[in-house]
Amino acid sequence: MRFRPDKLGVVIAALALCGVLLAPFSLFRANRIVPGEAKSLLDSLPAWAGLLLLAAVIAASLVALARSPAVVRLAVAAVCLVALLLGIGLAALHLTPPENSYARVSPASGFWLLCFAFALLAADAITRLKPKPLARILFLAAALLVIAFVLLSGSWDELSLLKEYANRAETFWLEAGRHVMLALGSLLAAVVAGLPLGILCHRTPALRGAVLNSLNIVQTIPSIALFGILIAPLGWIALNVPGAAAIGIRGIGMAPAFVALFLYSLLPVVANTVVGLGGVPRDVNEAARGLGMTDSQRLWRVEFPLALPVILTGVRIVLVQNIGLATIAALIGGGGFGVFVFQGIGQTAMDLVLLGAAPTVLLAFVAAIVLDALIDMNAKASNRKTTA
Amino acid sequence: MSRWLPPFLRLGLLALLLAFLFRPAWFSGLLQPLVQDGAPAIYNQGDLLTLTLLHLRTVAIATLGATVVAIALAVLVTRPIGAEFLPLSRSLVNIGQTFPPVAVLALAVPAVGFGEKPTLIALFLYGLLPIFENALTGLTTLPPSVMEAARGAGMTGFQRLVRIEIPLASPVMLAGIRLSVVIGLATATIGSTVAAKTLGEVIIAGLQSNNLAFVLQGGLVVAALAVLIYDAFSALERAAARRMGRI
Structure with a gap:
């Protein structure tokens, strides 16, 4: 019998091997700005830990190579x-000399x-297991708990990122807080405005082309420009509309960022509402009419629940996109994690960039998984409704 | 959406864009009300046309690279030899899209330094996903009867791929490339925060000196480019679809 390795396992083992043998595990710098000194895995850690980690990596590569169960x-x-x-x-604890608060380890x-190699292995295993939506959320919760534990236990405290x-x-x-406010608040506003607009577009086809085309054009304006362009009209409103300045509307800061994110969010919400409502089977609508439902009853009890998975897909697109775009708000004084990213770029301090980028990625990732699970649950529910 | 722009609007937009790039001075009267205290109304720290060409070049190189790699990967995972990677590649695409472009851009800087390179990397990575996803959709939803017929006609796997599968999937692939170019055009402006020479420079200069005219002209040139390129790709897609008899 010949040994046939798992093909993905070959890729993972190769990546892991490169990671151990060719690439440095950590970077030591005497202070925050100077170029660093690369340390290999065994140099970074006390001997016992280095060997243990090395053994774990090798064992995991072997498991990946064999056609083992998911x-x-x-x-x-x-x-x-x-x-x-x-x-x-x-490694940070090991490399930082005692009583030295300038040294940085990243x-x-x-x-x-x-x-990356082991995340790939985990992603592949999860894909093969085909977990139910609820199980996916549980996996996510477990991963978040581990991260929270690592952060709260203080084992990362010597790491440059945490410094x-x-x-x-x-x-x-x-x-x-600002980042979440910008991303979620503009999403909420877009849903409140976009759903009725989408329903209107669905009912009056004459309007559909014009609305979708203009929203499409908004999407082509680069985000930094849209943020900048909105400074002028909002500044004008703050000066000339009584009470506007009192509720926080200003030319720079969060207001233009919020409006820009809102404008970007409208297209996916409106377009998906139109597509979702358009996809409701004609005979279902006929049957509802035959039962004597009024237009609004039909909308809320039949069309809307059936269109919900498609509308939620739009919401998912918007949320993930908004979490990413909200980083740009920092360029116009709107705050958010972008503040650290751009400060970090300015000071060429990459750990500061990471402090802004890592939570942004994590937030977007969590939002994507949770909404995907919600969409799957809803799609199943509405499938059952149409076939029943 | 069947038609994006009527032809006269398309030509008008193109003419306006070219006029602005070659003779920006003509428009200074129009933009003057937006600036204060006699600040310049037209970007004066560089040539707008050169910046536009550099912007387009960056997007073109990144998209070309992304197209080649994404289609090669999509072909690989839809062959028997790469079939094991298909489910994983789908979830990777899904996960990859959650990475914000700014984060990719900023994290590429330590690896390659400031300038055009991090922008190219971010645009390349970001461009991969839509093309890969669409190529995968195109290659996995081919009509089974056509594939049977090709097999029955004695075509080898390679012949089927080059003569049947790729041409049939080309309209969907083009849609992916279109998406990737439009995203790239907008993302390249952010590249100027890490000192890449793109139209973002104009916008950022405007934000820094509180010059709305700069912000507006930088933004509108990028938007006009995106609309025109989107439009050109839609026309190409329609032509490809018509040739494949899918309409």
């Missing part, structure tokens, strides 16, 4: 990812490569 692969990937997270924190390419955080913990949560 559950085993997922468990192994999860163990390795947790070991890597703890390992990089330990993860280097080898760490990221290993994380950047410690220097600006208060601002961090302030900007986090």
Whole structure:
């Protein structure tokens, strides 16, 4: 009998091997700005931990190479990812000389490569397991708990990323709140305005082309320009409309960012509402009419529930897109995680960039998984309704 | 959407864009009311036409690279040899799209330095996803009867791919490339925050010196480019679809 390796396993083992042998695991710098000194896996960690992590990586690569069951692969990937997270924190502790508050340790390419390899293994295992929507949310919750545990346990405290955080913990949560406010608030406004607009477009085809075309054109305006262009009209409103300034409308800051995100969000919401309502089977509508339902009863009890999965897909697109775009708000003084990203670019301090980028990616990722699960649940529910 | 722009509007927009790029001074009267205290109304720290060409070049290189890689990957995972990667590649595309472009841009800087390179990397990675997704859709939803007929006619796997599958999937692939170009055009402006020479420079200069005319002209040139390119691709897609007899 010949050994036939799992093809994805070959890729993962190759990535892991590169991550261990060729790429540095961590980067040590005497202070925040100077170029760093790359350290390999075994140099970064105390001997016992380095060998343990190395053994774990090799064992996991072997499991990936063999055609092992998906559950085993997922468990192994999860163990390795947790070991890597703890390992990089330990590396920071190990490399930083005692009583030295200037030295910085950051993860280097080898760490990221290993994380990528095992995240790939985990993603593949989860895809093969085909979990139900609820199970996916549970996986996500477990992953978030692990991250929270690593952060709260203090095992990362010596890491440069957390030192950047410690220097600006208060601002961090302030900007986090602003970021979420911008992304969620503009989504909410877009749903409130976009749903009726979509229903209107569905009922009056003459309007549909004009509305969708103009929203399409809004999407082509680059985000930094749209944010900038809105400064002028909002500044004018703040000056000339009584009470506007009192509720926080200003030329720069959050107001133009909010309006820009709202404008970007309208197209997916309106377009998906139109598509969703248009996809309601004609005979279902006929039957509802035959039962003597009024137009508004038909809309709320029949058309809307059936169109919900498509509308939710629009909401998912908007939310993920808004979480990313809200970083740009920092350029016009609107706050959000972009503040750290652009400060970091300005100071060429990459850990500061990471402090802004990592939560943004995490937020977008969580939003995507939760909404995908919601869409799947709804799609099943509405399928049952049409076939019943 | 069957038609994006009526032909006269399309030509008018193109003429307006070219006039603005070659003779920006003609428009300074129009933009003058937007600036204060005699600040310049037309971008004066560089040539608008050069910046536009550099912007287009960046997007073109990144999209070309993304197209080649994405289609090669899509072909690979739809062959028997790469079939094991198909489910994973779908979820990767899904996950990849959650990465905000600014984050990709900023995180590419330590690896390659400031300038055009991080922008190219971000545009390339961001452009991969729509093309890959569409190529995958195109290649996995081919009519089974056509594939049977091709197999029955004794075509080899490679012949089927080149003569049947790729041509039939081309309208959907083109739609992916179109999406990727339009996203790229807008994302390239953010590249100017890491010192890439694109039209974003005009917008950022405007934001920094509180010059609304700069912001507006930078934004509108990018928007006009996006609308025209979107339109050209839609026309190409229709032509491809007509040739494939899908309409």
